[in-house]
Amino acid sequence: MGKISRQAAASLRAFSNLPFLRCSAPLRKCTRARLYFSIIARSSCLKSFCALSGRSSARSRARAQAPAGGLAILGLFIVPPRSPAGHRRGGAHSDAPAILWRGRPGKSRPPPPAPVCPGRAFALQSVFERGETMGWTTVKQLFADPQRLLGQELEVRGWIRTQRQSKNLAFIELNDGSCFRNLQVVYGDELANFAEATRYPLGSALRVRGRLVPSPAAGQPFELKAGTIEAVGLSALDYPLQKKRHSFEFMRTIPHLRARSNTFMAVFRVRSLAAFAIHKFFQERGFVHVHTPIITGSDCEGAGEMFRVTTLDAKQPPLDERGAVDFRQDFFGRETGLTVSGQLNVEGFCLAFNRVYTFGPTFRAENSNTQRHASEFWMIEPEIAFADLGDNMRLAEEMLKFVIGFILEEAPQEMEFFNRFIDPALLQRLRLVLDADFERLTYTRAVELLQKADAPFQFPPEWGRDLQTEHERYLCEKVFRKPLFVTDYPKEIKAFYMRLNDDGRTVAAMDLLVPDVGEIIGGSQREERHEVLQRRIAEMGLKPEDYQWYLDLRRFGGVPHAGFGLGFERAVMYLTGMENIRDVIPYPRTPKSAEF
RNA sequence: UCCUCAGUAGCUCAAUGGCAGAGCGGAUGGCUGUUAACCAUUAGGUUGGGGGUUCAAGUCCCUCCUGAGGAGCCA
Numbered sequence: 001m002g003k004i005s006r007q008a009a010a011s012l013r014a015f016s017n018l019p020f021l022r023c024s025a026p027l028r029k030c031t032r033a034r035l036y037f038s039i040i041a042r043s044s045c046l047k048s049f050c051a052l053s054g055r056s057s058a059r060s061r062a063r064a065q066a067p068a069g070g071l072a073i074l075g076l077f078i079v080p081p082r083s084p085a086g087h088r089r090g091g092a093h094s095d096a097p098a099i100l101w102r103g104r105p106g107k108s109r110p111p112p113p114a115p116v117c118p119g120r121a122f123a124l125q126s127v128f129e130r131g132e133t134m135g136w137t138t139v140k141q142l143f144a145d146p147q148r149l150l151g152q153e154l155e156v157r158g159w160i161r162t163q164r165q166s167k168n169l170a171f172i173e174l175n176d177g178s179c180f181r182n183l184q185v186v187y188g189d190e191l192a193n194f195a196e197a198t199r200y201p202l203g204s205a206l207r208v209r210g211r212l213v214p215s216p217a218a219g220q221p222f223e224l225k226a227g228t229i230e231a232v233g234l235s236a237l238d239y240p241l242q243k244k245r246h247s248f249e250f251m252r253t254i255p256h257l258r259a260r261s262n263t264f265m266a267v268f269r270v271r272s273l274a275a276f277a278i279h280k281f282f283q284e285r286g287f288v289h290v291h292t293p294i295i296t297g298s299d300c301e302g303a304g305e306m307f308r309v310t311t312l313d314a315k316q317p318p319l320d321e322r323g324a325v326d327f328r329q330d331f332f333g334r335e336t337g338l339t340v341s342g343q344l345n346v347e348g349f350c351l352a353f354n355r356v357y358t359f360g361p362t363f364r365a366e367n368s369n370t371q372r373h374a375s376e377f378w379m380i381e382p383e384i385a386f387a388d389l390g391d392n393m394r395l396a397e398e399m400l401k402f403v404i405g406f407i408l409e410e411a412p413q414e415m416e417f418f419n420r421f422i423d424p425a426l427l428q429r430l431r432l433v434l435d436a437d438f439e440r441l442t443y444t445r446a447v448e449l450l451q452k453a454d455a456p457f458q459f460p461p462e463w464g465r466d467l468q469t470e471h472e473r474y475l476c477e478k479v480f481r482k483p484l485f486v487t488d489y490p491k492e493i494k495a496f497y498m499r500l501n502d503d504g505r506t507v508a509a510m511d512l513l514v515p516d517v518g519e520i521i522g523g524s525q526r527e528e529r530h531e532v533l534q535r536r537i538a539e540m541g542l543k544p545e546d547y548q549w550y551l552d553l554r555r556f557g558g559v560p561h562a563g564f565g566l567g568f569e570r571a572v573m574y575l576t577g578m579e580n581i582r583d584v585i586p587y588p589r590t591p592k593s594a595e596f
Numbered sequence: 597u598c599c600u601c602a603g604u605a606g607c608u609c610a611a612u613g614g615c616a617g618a619g620c621g622g623a624u625g626g627c628u629g630u631u632a633a634c635c636a637u638u639a640g641g642u643u644g645g646g647g648g649u650u651c652a653a654g655u656c657c658c659u660c661c662u663g664a665g666g667a668g669c670c671a
Contacts, residue, residue, distance in 0.1 A: 164630045171630050219631050242621050243632045567671030
């Protein structure tokens with residue numbers, strides 16, 4: 001969903017810019033799903049919004065076989081602009097929508113009426129068919145099938161990564177964002193604007209028409225011999241990215257531009273693919289995605305400091321009888337903040353859908369200044385019913401392996417790049433993880449191992465104290481050298497909702513540690529016994545009235561259930577070898593830093 | 597929040613308390629196949645802010661700001 005610009009809608013090519021283009025890959029793969037697609041236009045330029053929804057049922061799956069081209073759109077509705085008076089008048093509107101039907105083999109349908117705008121409709125279908133642009137060729141397409149395109153006249157659009165020139169010959173490395181690789185554009189002084197073009201600064205946006213030819217020099221298999229080069233948007237001379245390696249620290253000062261560099265283009269494409277892989281993993285296994293609230297009154301047992309959400313006047317807040325800030329007068333009538341976890345909320349849905357997960361932003365107002373902490377990050381929290389800690393760990397392991405496998409498959413160039421320039425052991429390590437079983441170790445055993453270890457720890461390991469980072473690193477990086485689950489921690493150092501083990505002094509918790517990144521997952525089996533949970537709430541000094549609804553879940557058909565939280569950015573760090581969380585978040589928010 | 601280190605040209609970094617420099621980038625010119633092209637010329641500075649010591653401070657001291665690394669908290 002998203003807005004369509006006036007300019008974009010004005011041409012057929014507009015549709016290549018639509019956000020739902022992102023859906024093209026999954027659409028192609030779910031060729032048997034029945035999809036319903038609609039565009040609602042409020043004005044003549046399709047400015048308002050569009051919506052995409054997918055539906056499937058056993059019956060429709062049985063009969064809706066998409067054509068070979070991979071087209072998954074079965075019905076396309078284009079609704080003409082409504083009169084201003086027609087707005088917000090619920091139900092069916094008087095303008096009958098024009099309906100185009102296409103690609104429904106073996107099923108008789110009413111003959112299609114004349115389309116409102118045949119050009120638009122056609123463009124839409126084509127976009128979905130090819131998942132690509134209209135009117136020009138992407139660099140991705142060139143590398144996918146150079147043999148077919150060699151010798152052809154074509155057009156590319158992108159930005160200058162670097163440019164080199166001699167007296168009457170020049171080269172441009174053009175990147176159009178469609179893939180990691182650049183296209184080399186070569187042009188000579190027969191070009192009308194040769195001299196001018198050689199002075200286009202780095203970062204300029206170009207439209208280049210020319211012929212795709214084999215490259216006579218090493219370094220690239222083919223290149224575009226330009227016939228015309230048109231500057232769509234010239235870059236100013238103070239474009240900060242140069243033809244050299246920049247420090248990550250400097251790149252953090254220009255987050256709006258850094259995606260135009262190799263490293264960050266690779267990072268953020270992998271981030272996108274990893275997010276998709278996680279949804280794919282869960283959706284294919286029958287998990288229901290739950291959008292837990294972002295504004296909440298619950299602090300989830302103190303998982304972290306909350307950012308306050310308020311409309312009260314910060315300078316002169318209303319006070320209650322005791323002189324404290326009177327949140328009864330605040331917007332929600334109580335003290336609220338940004339979520340630190342959706343776990344408690346999603347547990348309710350778990351006891352309805354059985355398998356659920358959240359995937360959304362999380363906010364922690366901790367003053368944490370490390371490579372692995374951000375104030376705003378994304379978290380995945382699956383929750384499974386009729387399940388114990390062992391099921392939970394199997395799920396975590398399977399999920400992580402799935403995501404690794406998916407990324408290795410879908411982003412080979414990016415991964416090759418990381419392996420070469422960021423972390424030379426990356427690919428080997430990830431491939432090893434795919435084949436290896438994750439290690440499992442109880443906290444008690446971990447402490448024993450650490451106490452016997454021949455390593456100079458600053459903090460001597462002791463049962464009952466939480467493991468220090470140095471302990472975790474030692475176990476994960478020195479002893480096992482692969483992902484490691486540490487389970488069954490002392491109840492005193494873990495949250496109230498974790499299930500009390502039979503020994504009465506540990507809880508069914510698990511942390512997954514991975515080399516170099518540290519804790520990437522924290523989870524547990526939840527306490528499903530009402531009395532035990534009540535007792536734990538009291539023991540931890542929490543207010544029972546705050547957790548009434550949560551206790552309810554144990555009264556109304558409660559079952560053993562378990563879940564975990566995966567820090568999405570930490571997973572991306574692990575996948576890419578990037579060492580700082582600020583470099584895997586598009587616009588990172590950390591203490592004292594929320595610019596852009 | 598605590599500990600450590602750093603802040604000098606657009607970027608990366610030099611400069612024993614004694615004339616503020618280099619490479620890259622920019623501009624200009626040269627070069628017919630470049631790959632972070634190459635060659636020449638050239639412009640570019642309130643040394644993070646404030647205060648102090650000194651004949652003299654980029655350098656020493658105090659303080660604040662910002663960044664990085666580590667710790668804690670966690671994902």
